[in-house]
Amino acid sequence: MEYESGIAVAVRPGLARRAFPYVRSVAQLALAGALLAGLLWRVDLAAVRDELKAATLWWLPLAFAANLGSDWFRAIRWQQFFAPMKRLGVPFLFAVAVLGVATNLVLPLRAGEVVRVQVLRRRTGLKVSSIVATLLSEKLMDIVAFSTFIILGIILYEDAHFLWPLAVAYGCLLTVGIAGARWLAGRSQREPAPEPATISGLTGMRQWFRHETHWLGVGLAGFRSPRAVVYVLAASVAAWLCEALMYYACGRALGLDVSPVVYLLVVVAATIAVSVPITQAGLGVFELAIAGLLVAFGVDETQAAAFAIFSHVMLALPYFAAGPLAAVALRLNISDILFMRLDKTGPVKAVATEA
Numbered sequence: 001m002e003y004e005s006g007i008a009v010a011v012r013p014g015l016a017r018r019a020f021p022y023v024r025s026v027a028q029l030a031l032a033g034a035l036l037a038g039l040l041w042r043v044d045l046a047a048v049r050d051e052l053k054a055a056t057l058w059w060l061p062l063a064f065a066a067n068l069g070s071d072w073f074r075a076i077r078w079q080q081f082f083a084p085m086k087r088l089g090v091p092f093l094f095a096v097a098v099l100g101v102a103t104n105l106v107l108p109l110r111a112g113e114v115v116r117v118q119v120l121r122r123r124t125g126l127k128v129s130s131i132v133a134t135l136l137s138e139k140l141m142d143i144v145a146f147s148t149f150i151i152l153g154i155i156l157y158e159d160a161h162f163l164w165p166l167a168v169a170y171g172c173l174l175t176v177g178i179a180g181a182r183w184l185a186g187r188s189q190r191e192p193a194p195e196p197a198t199i200s201g202l203t204g205m206r207q208w209f210r211h212e213t214h215w216l217g218v219g220l221a222g223f224r225s226p227r228a229v230v231y232v233l234a235a236s237v238a239a240w241l242c243e244a245l246m247y248y249a250c251g252r253a254l255g256l257d258v259s260p261v262v263y264l265l266v267v268v269a270a271t272i273a274v275s276v277p278i279t280q281a282g283l284g285v286f287e288l289a290i291a292g293l294l295v296a297f298g299v300d301e302t303q304a305a306a307f308a309i310f311s312h313v314m315l316a317l318p319y320f321a322a323g324p325l326a327a328v329a330l331r332l333n334i335s336d337i338l339f340m341r342l343d344k345t346g347p348v349k350a351v352a353t354e355a
Helices: 015-041 045-053 057-082 090-106 111-124 128-156 158-190 201-219 226-253 260-275 285-296 301-329 334-338
Strands: 002-004 007-009
Touching (some): 015 301, 045 301, 057 226, 158 260, 226 301, 260 285
16 A cells, blocks of 8 residues: 555556466466376377277266265364364365365365365364364375375385385374374463464564464364374275275276276375476376376386376366365355455354264
């Protein structure tokens, strides 16, 4: 705002700032197109098209069911993380999770994670830091499942030995992450919540940091319960096994002849590929990662490319239908996503938040 003679004048953002979102989207699409072109340039494009045309579509219902089933188990896991703070129903958390994935597919920079936090904040009244802590807890438990899959692959396949540095890195990250989560959770239980403060000056920043760290620890309280950890571990493994089943169904649809254990490693490679928002929904990065992994296990490059493209479509397709249905089930409105403060009357009552 500029002030002139006591009158506030709104300043329009510059052209570069207004154009940045469009330039970013075009750049991401261009990069995705270049990566896909690079993949298809290495193979016979006509052969890839023939592979896709010959797909057996009878496997698709299993792929779709397994895909959404993985989100159901993640909702069960998520419920355990919320349990020390608030009792939330699995159907409600499932709908929020599906909405988040669908948003990630259509908006850049994994905006679905922000949508998940915003919807939960408004519907439950919980602190943003505590909700973010549950999302970080999910990632930590994903590492447990991924480490298990990688170690299993290394044991069973000599071709998977190149993954041992990733297994070591995951092991270190898991150890540090769980130790830090338990420490923060214990600290938040021992100390009273500090008063909130705005970020103004060094003292204000320290107070703000203490306040946010406290509520982050509150969201990590599930790590202090052995029973909750057991439930979370079981749900994590079940969720990623469902994801592997989805890839297995895609492989069977294309007549791919690989061991079921390889699909566990496909899960790891695919998740890593889409986790970093280099391109929209990991387009191009996903295909290169999956095709490269399969080629390392002796799959023909044409078949590997066809599988990567086919499985990415099958991974995304259910959410284009399930995402709007989740929004309807949640009775979502635009304020649930865009407004960054609670209503004066308090948090909106969630649909089926209580089991």
